[in-house]
Amino acid sequence: MRYIGALDQGTTSTRFIIFNEKARIVSVEQIEHKQIYPRPGWVEHNGEEIRKNTDYVIRSALDKAGLSGRDINAVGITNQRETVIPFLRSSGKILHNAIVWQDLRGEEIIKEARSRMSEEELKERTGLLYSPYFAASKIRWLLDNVDEVKEAAKDDDLCFATMDAYIMYCLSGVCVTDVTNASRYLLMNINTLSWDDDMLALFSIRKENLPEIVPSSGRVYAFTREDGPFAASVPLAAILGDQQAALFGQACFDKGQSKCTYGTGCFMLLNTGTERYLSSLGLLTTVAYQIDGMKPYYALEGSIAVAGSLVQWARDNLKLVKDAKELDMLAEQVADTGGVYIVPAFAGLFAPYWRSDARGVIAGLTGYTRREHICRAVLEATAFQAYDIFSSMEEDTKIKLESLKVDGGLTNSTPLMRFQSDILNIRVDKPEITETTALGAAFAAGLTAGVWKSTAELEKYWRVKESFSPLMDDKERENRVGFWKKAVSRTLGWL
Numbered sequence: 001m002r003y004i005g006a007l008d009q010g011t012t013s014t015r016f017i018i019f020n021e022k023a024r025i026v027s028v029e030q031i032e033h034k035q036i037y038p039r040p041g042w043v044e045h046n047g048e049e050i051r052k053n054t055d056y057v058i059r060s061a062l063d064k065a066g067l068s069g070r071d072i073n074a075v076g077i078t079n080q081r082e083t084v085i086p087f088l089r090s091s092g093k094i095l096h097n098a099i100v101w102q103d104l105r106g107e108e109i110i111k112e113a114r115s116r117m118s119e120e121e122l123k124e125r126t127g128l129l130y131s132p133y134f135a136a137s138k139i140r141w142l143l144d145n146v147d148e149v150k151e152a153a154k155d156d157d158l159c160f161a162t163m164d165a166y167i168m169y170c171l172s173g174v175c176v177t178d179v180t181n182a183s184r185y186l187l188m189n190i191n192t193l194s195w196d197d198d199m200l201a202l203f204s205i206r207k208e209n210l211p212e213i214v215p216s217s218g219r220v221y222a223f224t225r226e227d228g229p230f231a232a233s234v235p236l237a238a239i240l241g242d243q244q245a246a247l248f249g250q251a252c253f254d255k256g257q258s259k260c261t262y263g264t265g266c267f268m269l270l271n272t273g274t275e276r277y278l279s280s281l282g283l284l285t286t287v288a289y290q291i292d293g294m295k296p297y298y299a300l301e302g303s304i305a306v307a308g309s310l311v312q313w314a315r316d317n318l319k320l321v322k323d324a325k326e327l328d329m330l331a332e333q334v335a336d337t338g339g340v341y342i343v344p345a346f347a348g349l350f351a352p353y354w355r356s357d358a359r360g361v362i363a364g365l366t367g368y369t370r371r372e373h374i375c376r377a378v379l380e381a382t383a384f385q386a387y388d389i390f391s392s393m394e395e396d397t398k399i400k401l402e403s404l405k406v407d408g409g410l411t412n413s414t415p416l417m418r419f420q421s422d423i424l425n426i427r428v429d430k431p432e433i434t435e436t437t438a439l440g441a442a443f444a445a446g447l448t449a450g451v452w453k454s455t456a457e458l459e460k461y462w463r464v465k466e467s468f469s470p471l472m473d474d475k476e477r478e479n480r481v482g483f484w485k486k487a488v489s490r491t492l493g494w495l
Contacts, residue, residue, distance in 0.1 A: 003067060004446045005075040005234070006438035007054065007171075009163045010242065011083075011100065011264050014050060016057040017438040018065050018072070021451050023461035025435065027065035029057040036097060041104040041347060044097035047085045050163070051170050058229035069230030074220075074449035075171075076238035076441030078245035079163040081184045084138045086149050087166065088157050089175055095148045098163065099138040102305060104347060106137025107356060109144075113137075113202050123278055125199060127183065127190035127285030129354055133303070135162060136186035136203045143204070156208040164239045165211040171229075171236060172222035177211040178239035179296060183287040188213065190276060190285055193296060216240050216248075217444035218292030238444030242437050243267040244288055247299065249440030250405040250431065251462035253455040258393070258401055261437070262410030265350075266307035266382055268389045269299045272397060281392040282352030291447065300396060302351035302389025306344035307382045308410050313344070314378050320371060324413070331376040331415045338373040339364040341487035342381040349491065352392045358491040364483070379416040380423075384484045387423050403427040407436040422472035423480065432465040 002021040008014070015030035031053045036044040062068060082101035087094045099105070114130045128134060139160045142149045152158040161169065162184070165177040182188040182195075187205065189196035195207045214221055216239060223233040240248060243261060247269045250259040255273030260266065271288055274295045278285055288299035306313075311327060314320045321327040341363045343349075348356035362377070394401060403426055410416055411430050421428040433439055443461075446452045472480075 002073045004442040005072045006441040007077045008438045009079040011080045014053040016061040019442045027061045029060035043100035043103045047094045055229040069232030072234050074235045074237035074445040076445030078441040081241040084135045106132035109137040109140045134186035140203045158209045171224045174222035175211045176214045178216045179287045179290045180241040180244040182213045215290040215292040237448035245440035246436045249436035251459045259405040262408035264309050266304035268302045270393045272298050279396045304385045305350045310344045327375045330372045334372045337377040340373050340377040342377045343487050343491045345491045361490045363487040383420040417468045421468040421470045425470045428468040429464050430466045432463045
């Protein structure tokens with residue numbers, strides 16, 4: 001039996017999953033890390049804590065499976081994207097906490113950059129929009145505000161790494177990032193798949209302080225150190241940003257296939273094949289994946305900042321429920337929200353609006369409103385945000401989407417999945433293996449190692465567990481979407 005490891009370094013936790021050659025899970029270990037909030041709108045992670053957690057989950061998953069590092073044929077890495085950590089290549093010394101993708105401290109840097117390059121030119125070069133969401137403004141902030149980083153930047157030893165590159169370094173001493181992660185820096189040219197000199201100049205960042213860009217699969221980048229958690233030399237053979245990994249794990253290998261991951265945030269990707277679509281409706285053009293020696297596949301992406309975290313907010317801040325199961329139970333006790341709409345713009349709105357000045361609202365409250373209605377509105381908020389992205393994708397590409405593959409923790413919510421199908425008016429498919437992010441990294445690593453021969457072979461390992469088909473009539477759908485749009489309009493221009 002052959003085994004593939006997937007190291008999934010996420011926003012709230014790090015986990016290691018071992019899959020066998022039948023794409024079945026053999027063992028899992030996961031551990032959370034601390035969320036650090038130095039100021040409102042700032043989010044950080046402790047890199048040393050994540051490094052130690054990485055070692056722990058690898059050793060523990062191997063122990064649970066009764067395996068050693070020598071039994072692992074290859075390892076794939078997947079990661080929270082846009083999060084940046086500065087460290088020295090020579091020693092591994094970390095010069096500042098990782099600045100997390102949700103962090104907004106780069107907003108003034110983005111405003112200044114916008115004055116020197118048009119949105120259109122930026123999109124043509126990077127496929128992205130001006131936003132502190134991406135890595136470039138985080139890197140510039142570190143250079144401007146951390147003396148040790150500023151001094152180290154004079155030397156090629158300094159590396160500004162996304163978490164894939166940092167984990168790669170911790171395991172092997174090699175610092176590379178793949179095209180999917182590099183495409184989220186706001187520094188990579190989406191056409192050439194290399195660091196763009198004009199973008200580097202715009203943010204005054206040296207190319208020498210960035211990782212080397214490599215394909216997502218088809219190449220062994222390095223081998224793990226024998227004094228590390230594997231206690232063996234294991235091929236590190238795939239890297240994919242978490243949302244691209246989920247697309248890969250959902251077997252969305254062909255143009256027109258789409259997936260949506262419902263986690264802390266919500267991320268919808270549409271595979272557009274080898275063709276790049278530049279959105280006119282607030283979506284991002286990103287690299288879906290690249291297999292070494294082949295043309296890259298691209299995707300349109302819509303990102304939602306608040307999805308599962310809205311359920312946590314209802315539980316922890318409002319004390320509405322004890323857990324997500326109770327929220328689901330209460331939501332199912334009412335047929336609708338009673339006219340209540342929640343727009344969770346806690347730190348602005350992401351796609352397709354990209355308004356950092358938006359703030360959250362609860363609209364439509366009346367004396368009739370009960371706790372059950374608010375619980376249902378919490379779930380429906382995610383489905384409506386996904387609708388905004390879905391409709392923009394169809395309009396941008398003129399591709400009629402027939403179904404949506406879903407994954408992530410919130411897919412355990414039956415009322416949410418039913419409503420998502422209703423409001424999108426398409427079939428929603430939930431797979432047997434819901435750990436699609438890790439599965440995608442394992443698929444990509446297994447291709448490199450020869451465990452699987454092609455993406456066509458991988459398709460047979462994707463199976464539907466549950467499907468949801470739309471039942472809502474067109475008139476009701478139109479009314480509900482209309483009220484959602486009104487609620488969104490109340491959030492814009494708040495500041």
